[in-house]
Amino acid sequence: MVTKKAEPGLAAVDVALSELVDGEKRWAATSLSGRRALLDRVRELTGRHAQEWVDAAAGIKGLAADSPLVGEEWTSGPYVMAAGLGALSKTLDILDRGESPLDKASFGVAGDRVTVDVLPASPFDALLLNGFSAQVWLQRGVSTAAAKANAGLAQLDPSRTQGVGAVLGAGNITSIAPLDVLYELIAHNRVVALKLNPITDPMLPVFAKILAPLIDLGAVRLLTGGAEVGGYLIGNELVDHVHMTGSARTHDAIVWGTGAEAAERRLAGTPKLTKPVTSELGGVSPTIVLPGEWSAADIAFQAEHVATQRLHNGGYNCVAAQAMIISADWAQKDQFLAAVRAAIAKAPARPAYYPGSDDRVAGACESYPGAERLGGGRVLVTGLAPSPAEPLLTEEYFAPVFGVVELPGTEAEFTRAAARTANEAFAGTLGVNIIAEPGTITELGASFDELIEDLRYGTVAINAWTGVGYLTPTASWGAFPGHTIDDVQSGIGVVHNAWLIDRVERTVVRGPFRPAPRSLLRGELAISPKPPWFVGNKTAASTGRLLAEFGADPGWLRLPQIFASALRG
Known part of the structure; x- marks a missing residue:
């Protein structure tokens, strides 16, 4: 033989x-x-x-x-x-x-859940990310005592x-x-x-x-x-x-197979891969914009923020925003949409390095013949229906394609509709962004808190990109809990979570609505300039290099150089 x-x-x-x-x-x-x-x-x-x-x-x-x-x-x-x-x-x-x-x-406490402050976790955090904060929300029923007792996960018994x-x-x-x-x-x-x-x-x-x-x-x-x-x-x-990172489609091919084999296995409940699988998958991440009174500078800054959420890393991020939910009745809606269109168009050009990107962009344009081509392979689609039948809300393009959903209403009426749309019409549960002027948050009061609680996403970012949650080692990163291999959505389990917290539900990140010094002039206690991850930041490379050096060897003497570079961004 x-x-x-x-x-x-x-x-x-x-x-x-x-x-x-x-x-x-x-x-x-x-x-x-x-x-x-x-x-x-x-x-x-x-x-x-x-x-x-x-x-x-x-x-x-x-x-x-x-x-x-x-x-x-x-x-x-x-x-x-x-x-x-x-x-x-x-x-x-x-x-x-x-x-x-x-x-x-x-x-x-957030509603009926215990929360843990994970950012800032040190005096360095408080300075380098001044104005940013993050909380890990524990799953319902987890007490403070249980959280302390179980933190450490498998390292509580390292020999096992x-x-x-x-x-x-x-x-x-x-x-x-x-x-x-x-x-x-x-x-x-x-x-x-x-x-x-x-x-x-x-x-x-x-x-x-x-x-x-x-x-x-x-x-x-x-x-x-x-x-x-x-x-x-x-x-x-x-x-x-x-453990895998990728798309839900790739996950299903690995777990169930493809074609007729997959259909037969799903029907019989016999997956091709029988061992335990955890995953961090993508989805169609929304950005919810709450109506308020914004200055021209606010509009320009938040338009670049939205462009960053879509175009960071060329748009090839599992948590890249793919559609914006905005109020049709907001007085400044048209002004903001024009600013977003301009910010996407003028973002620095870059190669479409990820395989299949051009084909996915072409597929989006085929699905939406009226799509606007903004140059550099970037596409904007407006007038989307808030429905799971909308391709742009259910298919992760993993390419620089961005859509706009308009919903009627303002104030609490809009926040409830936005949460419902994000939960029911969008595929995936990895991350959702919310942009809201501080005065609007104050006016909404309990309705804003309800919006955060209602959103079923693993990371919720308020006036920050969900990518800040990825960059925060003590935060958790992953889909909202409850998915299974039969309906995996954005994955199963979490990663990062450096305090090894058990039974995490989500991470909630908060950031300043305005960069310094405008933040201070308008009453926000935050001295952070334009973030280095913004696609239009001119000193992103030097600031990033200095941050990496600091991350490997933290020290007070490194801070002045970081601040000087960041302020020039």
């Missing part, structure tokens, strides 16, 4: 998994202090190789080295990785002392490991894959085989250098290859759990 040899990529999977089985024993024997030392070393290496990271990411995305857009790669790459490592390291130190990561946390996890990496934001590895390793106590998305294969040498301490221990292995390698990996009997 002739034995068929495994393909080279498949043989590498076999070797990696075999090594991870042995590595799990070494990971189980590593103390909390030893694990903290490993994370601190990875953080140091993140800072050392940050420039290589950004160069590789910019190469993937076709960004010129001197482009301000490279700032996106600094902040969403090595900065958030280093910040996440630092927060996890502190959590392990607290657990090693026999304390809870939430012992010193500030708790609150959970086998081998397979992570299928994302192809857009380069920190997603390594951060997912850290969460599997720490929150779930699983050693990890990371299979990179082929788009990000150029990141392999950088990740190998940064994750070297965990690789050397045998707790992490890095793999490359296409769908065949990914399928072989997750189907291997040595893999106990799968």
Whole structure:
């Protein structure tokens, strides 16, 4: 009998998994202090190789080295990785002392839920993100005492490991894959085989250098290859759990198969992949704009904010806003729509690096013959019906396509209709943005609080982009809880969550409506200038680089340079 040899990529999977089985024993024997030392070393290496990271990411995305857009790669790459490592390291130190990561946390109440203040988490946060805050809402029925007792997740019993996890990496934001590895390793106590998305294969040498301490221990292995390698990996009997980032369509193909096979399996309730799967998937994220009295400067700033929510990373973000919900009766509606149209059109040009982008844009224009082409492959569609039958509200284009839904009413009538539309007409539950002038929030009172409570999304951002939740290591990141493999929507489970909080429902982020100094002149206690993640920020690259250096090695002396660069943005 002739034995068929495994393909080279498949043989590498076999070797990696075999090594991870042995590595799990070494990971189980590593103390909390030893694990903290490993994370601190990875953080140091993140800072050392940050420039290589950004160069590789910019190469993937076709960004010129001197482009301000490279700032996106600094902040969403090595900065958030280093910040996440630092927060996890502190959590392990607290657990090693026999304390809870939430012992010193500030708790609150939102309706019938307990909340935990997670931003600012340090004096540095209070200065670098002045005016921004975030709270993690716990699921109904979770008390403060239970939250403190259970914070730490699998690290409450570090010697009890959970086998081998397979992570299928994302192809857009380069920190997603390594951060997912850290969460599997720490929150779930699983050693990890990371299979990179082929788009990000150029990141392999950088990740190998940064994750070297965990690789050397045998707790992490890095793999490359296409769908065949990914399928072989997750189907291997040595893999106990799968975590993936991508689209709901890709998730369903992995779990159920495709075509007739998928239909038959769904009918029989017999998925193709039977092991546990968690996921962070995309969706059609809405931005809700509440009517109010805005100055011309407010309109211009918030128009660029909306353009950023759509066009950051070229529009290839799982939480990129795809449609805006606006009041048809707002006196300044037309003025704001004109400003949004102009902001999208004048945003810096960039290559459409993500595969299939042009085809998806063409598909949107075919569905909407009246769509406005704004240059650079950007498309605006107005007059959308607030209905799940509307393609733009149910299909994640993952491309620079943006739509507008107009609803009648103002004040509480509009907020109720907006929440209902966001929950019922939009596909996915990953993130929703709300833009509201502070006076409007005050006037709405309890109705505004009800709007936040009613929205079934994993991250709700008020006068901030939901991407701030991604950048906050102590915040949770993932879909609203309750999805299943039968109807996965934006995924199952959370990541990041560096305080290792159990039974999270959502993260609520708040930011200033205006940048400094206008914020101070109008009574907002916030000194943050235009955020460095705005697509029109002129010093985004220098600010991002300085933030990444700070994330890897925080210190007071680094702050003046960061502030000076940010203020010039």
